[in-house]
Every structure is written in C-alpha cells, then in structure tokens.
Amino acid sequence: MSERIVFESWQLVFPAVGIVLFMGVFLWVVFRVTRMKRPAVDHMLQLPMEQESSRPVSHVRTE
Amino acid sequence: MPGQKVTIEFNDRIVRQFMIASIFWGAVGMLVGVIVAAQLGWWGMNGKFLEYITFGLIKSEGVSFLTFGRLRPLHTNAVIFAFVGNMMFAGIYHSTQRLVKARLASDFLSNLHFWGWQLIIVAAAITLPAGLTRSKEYAELIWPINIAVAVIWVVFAINFFWTLAIRREKSLYVAIWFYIATIITVAMLYIVNHLSIPTSLLHSYPVFGGVQDALVQWWYGHNAVAFFLTTPILGIMYYYMPKAADRPVYSYRLSVVHFWSLVFLYIWAGPHHLLHTALPEWLQSLGMLFSLMLWAPSWGGMLNGLLTLRGAWDKLRTDPVLKFLAAGVTFYGMATFEGPLLSIKSVNSLSHYTDWTIGHVHGGALGWNALMAAGMFYWLTPRLWNTKLYSINAANMHFWLSLVGIMMYMGSMWIAGPTQGLMLGATAEGGTILKYPNFVETLLEIRPMMWARLLGGLLFLAGWIILAWNIWMTVRRGQAVNGVMEVHEEAHDQKEVTLKQSFINAPFLYSAGIIVLTLIWAFSPHTISLLALLMLALVCIMSFVHLQVSGKTWGQWYDQLLCSWFPFTILVFLAVAVGGVVQIVPLVTVDRDQVVEDRLQVPYTPLELAGRDIYVREGCYNCHSQMIRPFVGEVLRYGEYSRLGESIYDHPYQWGSKRTGPDIARVGGKYNHAWHYRHMENPRSTSADSNMPNYPWLLEAKTDSAALPSKIRVQRILGVPYPEMSDEQIAALFDEQAKKIAAELAAPGSDIFVEPDREIVALIAYLQQLGKSQPYTPGAATAAAAKP
Structure with a gap:
C-alpha cells in the first residue's frame, strides 16, 4: 500500500511548497497579531456594535 | 477629520427575501431528509406506500422519481445550496452593509442574485428526481445548471466587491474576510469540479476520470463543507454573536489567527474522504495530517465565539437567540472535533462507508448550520419588521425540539456506524471466514437506529415548522423597515494599496526569496544546495536587519493590505489555490500508464x-x-x-x-x-x-x-x-x-x-x-x- 503510485521527483515539490508557505504565513500572522495596537483592536471590536435606526420601506431612499 | 454627514438606508428587502427563501427551502430540504430516512427503514417508502395511503387506488411497486438514489441528492443539495445558501446570502448582505457602512452597490444585481438563485433551486428540484445527474456528491446538477450557478455566483461577487469598493469604513472586519474567502474559494472549487464535456443538452461527462475524478471531487466536496457551510457562517458568527450578546467578540487577535489558519489548512484536507482507497498513499497522509492540524483553528474559533458570551451567560435562560447561537457554536466545536478524529486512518478504517459519517455531517448541518440560521433569523426578524418576536415560548420550544432531535439523530448514528463497521469487518477462524457473511444481517442490526434517526429528523423538522410559524406571525404584526445609519464621509486621503504595491514590497519579496531558496536548498544537488543555504542565511539576516531598520513600514504595509480588499482577495486566493495545486497537479500530470498498477480497465x-x-x-x-x-x-x-x-x-x-x-x-x-x-x-x-x-x-x-x-x-x-x-x-x-x-x-x-x-x-x-x-x-x- 505504501507505493501505490510512481511520481517523478519534481512533483514532490508541491507538498513542500505548501507547507513552507503555510508555516511562513502562519508565523507572520501570529507575529503581526501580537504587535497589533490596542486602539486598532478596539476599533475593529466595535465595528459590529454600531447602532442604527430603522425606517419604513415606503420611505424615499436618501442615498 | 470627519467629512460630511450622510444617512444610509440599507437594502434590507433583499435580506428579508433571502431569509424567507431559506426558511422555505430549509423546510423542503428537511422534509426530503425525513423521507429518505424513512426509505432506509422501510423500502416501501420508495413508491409502494402510495398503494397503502390511497387504499389501493394507485398501484405501484416503485416510483422512479421517489427512489432513495434520486431523492438523497435532492436532500443534500436542498440543504446545502437552498437552505444554507439563502441563509448565508441573507447574513452576508445584512452584516456587510453595516460593517462597511454602505448600501449594497446595486439593487438590480441583488435582485438578479436572489431570483437567479431561486430559479437554480427550482431547476435542481426538477432535474434531480428526474434522474438528470452528474453523480458527483453535492455536484450532481447537470451542466446547464452549473453554468447558471457560476453566472449567479459572479453576480453575487460583483455586488459584494462593488459594495466593498464604495464602503465608508476603511477597516475590513474579520467577518468580511470570511465572506471574501467564501466567494473566491467556492468559485474556484465549483469551476474545477464541474469541468465537463456535454454529450447532449442534459448530459455530460466530467473531464477527470478515475482516481483524478475522485480526488477533484473530494477536494471540492470537503471544501464545499469548509467554504460553503463553515467560513460564511463563521463570518456570521463574528457579527451576530457580539450583536446578540451586546458585547464585542472575545479576542479580535484570535479571530485573525483563526481566519488565516483555517483558510490555509482546510483546502488540504479533502483526501481524508478517500483513506484506504486506491488514492496514492502520500495524498492520504497529507489529508490526514492537515485534518488533524485543523483541530487548532477550529477550536480557537469556537472558543472565541463562546467566550464572547463572557458575563452574559445568564441571558441564555431568557434569550432564545443566544440559546441558538451558543448551541450552534458548541456543535461547531463538536463537529470539528469529530471530523479530524474520523480522518485518523485507523478510525477511518472503521467509520468510512458507515452511518458514523452521516451522523457527523448532520452534527454540522443541523447543529451548526441550522441552529446558527435559527439564531440569526430570530435576531433579524424583529429588526427587519420593527416589532417584537411573536412568541418567545415557541422559540424556546423550537430550541428544545431541535436539540433533542439532533441528539437522537447523532446518537443513533454513533451506534449504527461502528456497529455495522465492526460487523462487516468481523472474521472468524483465524481471519479465514467472515463472521457475518450476509450483508443484510448487518443492516437488520442497525434498523432500530434508522427509526431513531427518523424520529430525530421529525423532531427537528417540527421545530423548524414552529420557527416558520413564529416568524410568519411576527411578520404579520410588524412592518417592513430598512436599517438606517448616519455616518461621516471620511476624507479621501487614504488610498487603498494597489496590487503592485502589495507585492513589490520588501516583506513580500523577502518571504518569496526565503521560500524559493529553501526549496532550492531542499531539492538541488549538493553544490547548488550549499550555495542556496548560504544565500538563504544571507537573505534571513538581511530581512532581519531591514525589519529592525524599517519595522514600522513593514507593519504599515501589512495593515494597509488588510484594508485593501483587492490585494487581500488575491492573497486569500493564493492561500487556497496552493492546497489544490499540490494535490491535483501531480495526479493530473502523471502518466496514466504509471498509475494503473497491475490491472487496467x-x-x-x-x-x-x-x-x-x-x-x-x-x-x-x-x-x-x-x-x-x-x-x-x-x-x-x-x-x-x-x-x-x-x-x-x-x-x-x-x-x-x-x-x-x-x-x-x-x-x-x-x-x-x-x-x-x-x-x-x-x-x-x-x-x-x-x-x-x-x-x-x-x-x-x-x-x-x-x-x-x-x-x-x-x-x-x-x-x-x-x-x-x-x-x-x-x-x-x-x-x-x-x-x-x-x-x-x-x-x-x-x-x-x-x-x-x-x-x-x-x-x-x-x-x-x-x-x-x-x-x-x-x-x-x-x-x-x-x-x-
């Protein structure tokens, strides 16, 4: 079962590319996240919390 | 400096339309699910039952368009694309407008998206029972409908990205990231897996065959779960959970790591659907390892969602919205724990081909998707119709019916799957004969579990009908309203970075150099390898020094990138494409003569x-x-x-x-x-x-x-x-x-x-x-x- 397919060596490069990319981006993201400024984090956290009002649908749109 | 104050009226009509469509198609999908569950318990449900319910007026030994083989794809497609699809569009359109502080870019495109999608669903509901199918799971629809899906998806993408382009909020909240990943990845997966050559107006053959087709199919099939049923709902979680709990998400930093890890890892895990098959061993191991790695980001996301309720757990007693959302996120955690578990080869050898997998996917579909949908709908309805929910008690009743229904469903499948798996694999006399040689013997053993599953499904459907009734009654006493928000037009001194600026940039170029040199070092002959290693060390030192000198600039580059939707989208595409390329390219390019082993069809x-x-x-x-x-x-x-x-x-x-x-x-x-x-x-x-x-x-x-x-x-x-x-x-x-x-x-x-x-x-x-x-x-x- 361990040798179910024969590949030319160049095809082995694909998993390596993927894993190197993943590790690189993962480490970079973790590094950046730890350096995120508190005001920037607070700003993002508040984005879903913004208040709104409502208006009946018959109202003429302003935008 | 704040600019002119403007009032935005959101397009909530389209949100209402998608929400109602989701509730309707959800009921249809679940009803078909109940029917196919009954068919597994009693064969007569494939048409013979008509004789009984009409007291012999209709004579039928079986009805072609009612058989399990034709209705099961209708069930899966209805739940995935009709129920969750419409729910996802409702959530994305509603939350995106608020998060970017802009009305949807085009009412025409929004309507085209809605009606086009409903037309596709109707076409699927006709063609699948008629036996018009490509036979690839969740990709059964025939080629003309495939083209329609691709066109409508592009309409959705244009409408979404156009809205991002005219947004008034510079920052892109993490929910928007998840939506971008959904749009890009689903498009890529759908197109590749549906490449076909027509033989007639209603029939085609896929361009891939055999092992290639299997791999492409499960690369798609697995990631249909990942990027159609998971990432958009995670975006919805990151928006509606804080809204419902009235407090921000627990950790924004964690959400960023959650996003990138999930997007990078998910796409690799498809081969776990083909463990112990004739798929090459290296691909099987790749699928298993990346599935196991998925535990971390999945649970990071789940904990981030649940911890958002910190200090608000008492609200769960009274607020049905939070009940549904908290239970939904918990089921996400359960399903994403079970998924990697089933991807371990030794576990998979028992679970594969059995009802264990069916129980697992329903933990995700019913527990995660449907409970999140219910929570979102109960939260949205009073706000979209400017009234209170008609009945809190009915919503609570729905919750408990759903919960009991899911537990009955999953519990019965947890018993049925391993039972049948063990019986089918059991041998006697030193492994020379089968202990249960008659397959039907194993089927009879799990038949009580099939009935228990049917009961669980019925309870869940009953709960969903209560939701439909409750929302209908709420709508009747309310009045449709559109959300309105007053915002300041920001001064246009902050330009988005261009694609060129994003990639012709020190951090990106250093990263690319390090990757390329690492590969040269790993795969080249001795002298070149040594040279590459030396250059790699040099580039690492250079990048470190450069970072120290201009670290602020590097940080700005990254921060700007996260606020610029176009290069960000390209990055996401690269992240997901690499996983597909790694798996598919070697198999597609390899010489067929080399992969046939000792037998040829x-x-x-x-x-x-x-x-x-x-x-x-x-x-x-x-x-x-x-x-x-x-x-x-x-x-x-x-x-x-x-x-x-x-x-x-x-x-x-x-x-x-x-x-x-x-x-x-x-x-x-x-x-x-x-x-x-x-x-x-x-x-x-x-x-x-x-x-x-x-x-x-x-x-x-x-x-x-x-x-x-x-x-x-x-x-x-x-x-x-x-x-x-x-x-x-x-x-x-x-x-x-x-x-x-x-x-x-x-x-x-x-x-x-x-x-x-x-x-x-x-x-x-x-x-x-x-x-x-x-x-x-x-x-x-x-x-x-x-x-x-």
Whole structure:
C-alpha cells in the first residue's frame, strides 16, 4: 500500500511548497497579531456594535 | 477629520427575501431528509406506500422519481445550496452593509442574485428526481445548471466587491474576510469540479476520470463543507454573536489567527474522504495530517465565539437567540472535533462507508448550520419588521425540539456506524471466514437506529415548522423597515494599496526569496544546495536587519493590505489555490500508464456504457461503493482490493462514499443474469430484508441507444481508448450484446422474457463486467478496444 503510485521527483515539490508557505504565513500572522495596537483592536471590536435606526420601506431612499 | 454627514438606508428587502427563501427551502430540504430516512427503514417508502395511503387506488411497486438514489441528492443539495445558501446570502448582505457602512452597490444585481438563485433551486428540484445527474456528491446538477450557478455566483461577487469598493469604513472586519474567502474559494472549487464535456443538452461527462475524478471531487466536496457551510457562517458568527450578546467578540487577535489558519489548512484536507482507497498513499497522509492540524483553528474559533458570551451567560435562560447561537457554536466545536478524529486512518478504517459519517455531517448541518440560521433569523426578524418576536415560548420550544432531535439523530448514528463497521469487518477462524457473511444481517442490526434517526429528523423538522410559524406571525404584526445609519464621509486621503504595491514590497519579496531558496536548498544537488543555504542565511539576516531598520513600514504595509480588499482577495486566493495545486497537479500530470498498477480497465462496450449511465441516473452510488479497501474483512467479502487502473477510464468515477448495500466493484460474474433481473425487479426476492427499492420501470423502459455515438465521441476526447467506430458499428455492437443477454435471460426453464432494447438488459451488461479488468502490460493502455 505504501507505493501505490510512481511520481517523478519534481512533483514532490508541491507538498513542500505548501507547507513552507503555510508555516511562513502562519508565523507572520501570529507575529503581526501580537504587535497589533490596542486602539486598532478596539476599533475593529466595535465595528459590529454600531447602532442604527430603522425606517419604513415606503420611505424615499436618501442615498 | 470627519467629512460630511450622510444617512444610509440599507437594502434590507433583499435580506428579508433571502431569509424567507431559506426558511422555505430549509423546510423542503428537511422534509426530503425525513423521507429518505424513512426509505432506509422501510423500502416501501420508495413508491409502494402510495398503494397503502390511497387504499389501493394507485398501484405501484416503485416510483422512479421517489427512489432513495434520486431523492438523497435532492436532500443534500436542498440543504446545502437552498437552505444554507439563502441563509448565508441573507447574513452576508445584512452584516456587510453595516460593517462597511454602505448600501449594497446595486439593487438590480441583488435582485438578479436572489431570483437567479431561486430559479437554480427550482431547476435542481426538477432535474434531480428526474434522474438528470452528474453523480458527483453535492455536484450532481447537470451542466446547464452549473453554468447558471457560476453566472449567479459572479453576480453575487460583483455586488459584494462593488459594495466593498464604495464602503465608508476603511477597516475590513474579520467577518468580511470570511465572506471574501467564501466567494473566491467556492468559485474556484465549483469551476474545477464541474469541468465537463456535454454529450447532449442534459448530459455530460466530467473531464477527470478515475482516481483524478475522485480526488477533484473530494477536494471540492470537503471544501464545499469548509467554504460553503463553515467560513460564511463563521463570518456570521463574528457579527451576530457580539450583536446578540451586546458585547464585542472575545479576542479580535484570535479571530485573525483563526481566519488565516483555517483558510490555509482546510483546502488540504479533502483526501481524508478517500483513506484506504486506491488514492496514492502520500495524498492520504497529507489529508490526514492537515485534518488533524485543523483541530487548532477550529477550536480557537469556537472558543472565541463562546467566550464572547463572557458575563452574559445568564441571558441564555431568557434569550432564545443566544440559546441558538451558543448551541450552534458548541456543535461547531463538536463537529470539528469529530471530523479530524474520523480522518485518523485507523478510525477511518472503521467509520468510512458507515452511518458514523452521516451522523457527523448532520452534527454540522443541523447543529451548526441550522441552529446558527435559527439564531440569526430570530435576531433579524424583529429588526427587519420593527416589532417584537411573536412568541418567545415557541422559540424556546423550537430550541428544545431541535436539540433533542439532533441528539437522537447523532446518537443513533454513533451506534449504527461502528456497529455495522465492526460487523462487516468481523472474521472468524483465524481471519479465514467472515463472521457475518450476509450483508443484510448487518443492516437488520442497525434498523432500530434508522427509526431513531427518523424520529430525530421529525423532531427537528417540527421545530423548524414552529420557527416558520413564529416568524410568519411576527411578520404579520410588524412592518417592513430598512436599517438606517448616519455616518461621516471620511476624507479621501487614504488610498487603498494597489496590487503592485502589495507585492513589490520588501516583506513580500523577502518571504518569496526565503521560500524559493529553501526549496532550492531542499531539492538541488549538493553544490547548488550549499550555495542556496548560504544565500538563504544571507537573505534571513538581511530581512532581519531591514525589519529592525524599517519595522514600522513593514507593519504599515501589512495593515494597509488588510484594508485593501483587492490585494487581500488575491492573497486569500493564493492561500487556497496552493492546497489544490499540490494535490491535483501531480495526479493530473502523471502518466496514466504509471498509475494503473497491475490491472487496467477495459473500456465499456456501447451496451455497458448505456447501462452505466442508467446506474448513474438511478443514483446507485448513494448506497453501493466500487472500491474494495485492503482489509481482510473486505477482501473476504468482496474480493481482491481495488487497483487504480480498474477505474481509470470512469468518467465520472463511482467509488462511492457509503455502503447501505454491499460494494459491487467485483460483482461481475458473481450472479447470473436472471439473478440481477429478479434483484432489480424486487430485491427482496433475492435478498430477504433488503431495503433497496424496486426498479420495475427498468424492465419496461427502452435504452437510449441513440445517444451512444455522441457519448462515445466524448469518451474518446477524454482519452478513453475506444477505436474509431461509425454510428452503425456502435448500433451493431449494442444489438449483438443485448440480444445475447436477452437470450440468456430467456434460457430454457426461465420465465423471464425481455426485449433486448430494455434498460434492464443494459444495466445487467454493466453490472456483469464490473471487476473484469485486464492484466496490465506497459503500452497496453492504448491498445484496449471496446469489444462485447
């Protein structure tokens, strides 16, 4: 079962590319996240919390 | 400096439309689910029941468009694309407008998106029961509908990205990231897995075949779960959970790591659907390892969602919205724990092909998707119609019915799956004979669990009907309103970074250099490798020094990138594309002669090909696999393990993913023609207690032999080594083999008489050649010809 397919060596490069990319981006993201400024984090956290009002649908749109 | 104050009125009409559509199609999808669950318990639900409920007025041994094989794809497509799809669009359109502080860019595109999607669903609801299918799970729709899906998805993408382009909020909240990943990845997956060559207006063959088709299918199938059922709902979680709990998400930093890890990892895990099959070993291991790695980001996301409720857990007692959302996120955690567990090869050897997998996916679909949908709908309805929810008690009743229903469903499948798996694999006398040689014996053992599953599904459906009623009553006493927000137009001194600026940049170039040099170091001969290592060290030192000198600039580059939707989208595409390239390119480019092992499939004769298309039309792959794994129990039960070469010309592949019935990869020659005839007419005449439907129409319907020349032409284009044949030659081969089988069926002593042109003859021809491959010799691949 361990040798179910024969590949030319160049095809082995694909998993390596993927894993190197993943590790690189993962480490970079973790590094950046730890350096995120508190005001920037607070700003993002508040984005879903913004208040709104409502208006009946018959109202003429302003935008 | 704040600019002019403007009032935005959001397009909430489209949100209401998608929400109502989701509730309706959700009920339809769940109802069909209940029907197919009943069919598994009692075969008569495939049409015979009509006799009973009409007191004999309708005589029916089976109804073609009501059989399990045709309704099961309708159930899965309805739940995924109609129910969750509409829910996702409602959530994305509602939350995006608020998060970016802009009305949807185009009302026309929004309406086109909505009505186009509903039209596609209706087309699917007609074609799937009619037997018009591509037979690839969750990708069954025929090619004209595939094109419509792609067009409407592009409409959705344009509307979404156009809205981002005119946004007034510079920052892109993490929910928007998840939506971007959904749009880009689903487009990529859908297009690649649906590449086909039409043979007629309603039929096509996929361009990939055999192992390639299997891999592409599960790369798509797995990531349909990931990027259609998970990432958009995570975006919805990151918006609605804080809204419902009235407090920000627990950790924004964690959400960023959650996003990138999930997007990078998910795409690699598809091969875990093909463990222990003829898929290459390295791909199986890749699928398993990346599935295990998924535990971390999935649970990070779940904890981030649940911890958002910190200090608000008491609200769960009174607020049904939070009940649904908290339970939904908990089920996300359960499903994403179970998924990697099932991807461990030793566990998978037991769980694969059994109901354990079915229980797992319903933990996700019912527990995660449907509970999140209910929570979102209960939160949205009062706000979209400016009133209070009609009945909190009814919502609570819905919650408990759903919860009990899911637990009954999953619990029964947790018992049924391992039970059947263990029984099917059990051997006696030192592993020389099967302990339970009769497949039906294992089916009877789990039948009580099938009824328990049906009851669980019914409870869940009842809860959903309560939701529909509750929301209808709420709508009746409310008035449709659009959300309004006052915002300041920001000064336009902050330009988005361009694509060129994003990539012609020190951090990106250093990263690319390090990756390339690492690869050269790893894969080059000694001298070049040493040189690459030295350069790698140099580049690392340079990048470190550069970072120290201009670290602020690097940080700004990254921060700007996260606020610039176009380069951000390209990055996400790169992240997901690499996983697909790694898996698919090696298999597509490899020489077919190298992957056939010691067996090579013989191309189907015209009659067998026609029979195979009938097999596909009836959805037989929903219950029967054609892939024998290299286990003692399987080899004893079904024959030698399957080789890659034995299905290399199968467009589409028919390996299957579930065994409600036995594997039939080597059923050819195991029984005589008469046995198959009787079995298709009434399976219980040959296998007592079988739950397979009757197929009486196959005995009457004529085989569509006129379509064969076009089908064989397409097969030739796809690389199947048919000799050049005229239409007359094809017809002659068809007639010759059909007459031979019909004559054998009508042998002396037999009471069977069938015309050679009936579908049952073609199907028998197909079934009788299964497993009849030829020994492989180099260069033989192109020499094989289609001979009866």
